[in-house]
Amino acid sequence: MALILAPGPAPAQPLVADLADHLVAITAGFTGAEVVMFGATDGPGEVVVVVSGPSRPVVVRRKGRFFGVWINRQEMAFEEAPSFYALASSKPIDDILQPSLLDRYQLGLEHLRLLPPNPEAQRDDLPEFRAALVRNKQREGLYVADAARVTFLGEQLFRTKISFPANVATGTYQAQVYLVRDGQVVSAQTTPLLISKIGVGAEIYDFAQELSMAYGLVAVSIAVVAGYLASLAFRRS
């Protein structure tokens, strides 16, 4: 921090960045959140910011017609798919990095490493299923390419905003910042970000997970009491 604010000589590191918040709290009124990322470079260059959520194995299913009826016919498993992926950059990434480098750093939705559990037994329809996975996640607002521009204030200070939708998964996220010069990544930095349920919501969730039998009884009791109260209220009126 001191390095950013200190006037005078350029920072010793080529890239310094941080998030305005390291915790996104999901409270009862949560409808999504925005987190500001800011930083400084030691000179001209382009900045790419990637925020990704915890990875999970997913399965993609394809419907097909069967006697005129649509049913799930084929499926393909993917070993690891980030639950959230957002990319922001100061210039379109295709203009500043070669495809091989985009693949290496997994920059951009086309360059995410999404593979079946055993890549040897790869099927021909992998590209279709992979595209469907990305498309479905995009529709839910969970995969975003060019979410926002990384804007420079002057030549060295930059900032951007990452938006999280209300259906974002909880867990530890990684915010990665890359400094690109002459088609090469010259510096990178990773900052963790925790998205977590806080307050009543968190307590309800823990109750449901840890004391699930009691939780079930409470849920049924609430329903029965509510039904009884409504019946009482309507009898009097």
Next chain:
Amino acid sequence: MHVYLPIAEISVNTILVVGLGGLIGIVSGVFGVGGGFLLTPLLLFIGVPAPVAVATGSNQIVAASFSGALAHWRRGNVDVPMALVLLCGGLVGGGFGVWLFGVLRRLGHIDLVVSFTYVVLLGSLGLLMLQESIRTYLRLARSGGKPRRLHQHNWLHGLPLKMRFRKSRLYISALLPLSLGLGIGLMTAIMGVGGGFLMVPAMIYLLGMPTAMVVGTSLLQIVFVAGAITFLQAWQNQAVDVVLAFLLIIGGVIGAQIGTRIGSRLRGEQLRGLLAVTVLVVCLKLAFDLMVTPADRYSVAVMLLS
């Protein structure tokens, strides 16, 4: 006003969800069905994940049907022994159905078989009921006479274990409602939706119960079935969202009271006619869902580690 649902992990509009619960409650109170067939797709539509929608829907059904059952109880329209006999059959059938579901799933294409059976079943049931209720309506309008008995005596009435169901004015073998409950419990477990739409017509036409008595008795039976499902879903799958359930319940219990009032103003054949139309609409919707080309043929689900 939005509120975050801790289990569904999305945020929803409070007023929308309460309204949704109210709508389903009205349907439940009028017809004596749970309404899960309507509630589940609506919850999916607003973005609730499928397991949470199914589990939480059953929690709302407990509240709405209990509210409706109490309202019918005050009017003397609940046949408790009948509900208990049906329930016994239902629990055995449900248990067997869960097992059978696993077997069929391993054989493949279970979804198709289930949906197809349901569409055929609902379609033929709806048409038969509509035909019957229109005919009754026309005859009553013409003659103004008393309605004919709905059931005829046949070999079924010669079965042993006869029981007197005073409220329904029936003296029939307990094996009849028991096997009816069993069959519908089996179907319910396999289909994953409440059996109200099968149970209500079956009670009217197979058991010959008075229509007014059927609705309250069916609701009482549903309270227990939906209660058991809610508990199992919460215990085994942690899929019941009490915040979502609470919002739905507020609307649902009020809707059920209103629905009961609407239902009690209708004559038997009017109620049966309306139910027939509703059954046909549900049937067409299911058929449509099966046939229509999906917007995206692909869907994504988080893989469960097994």
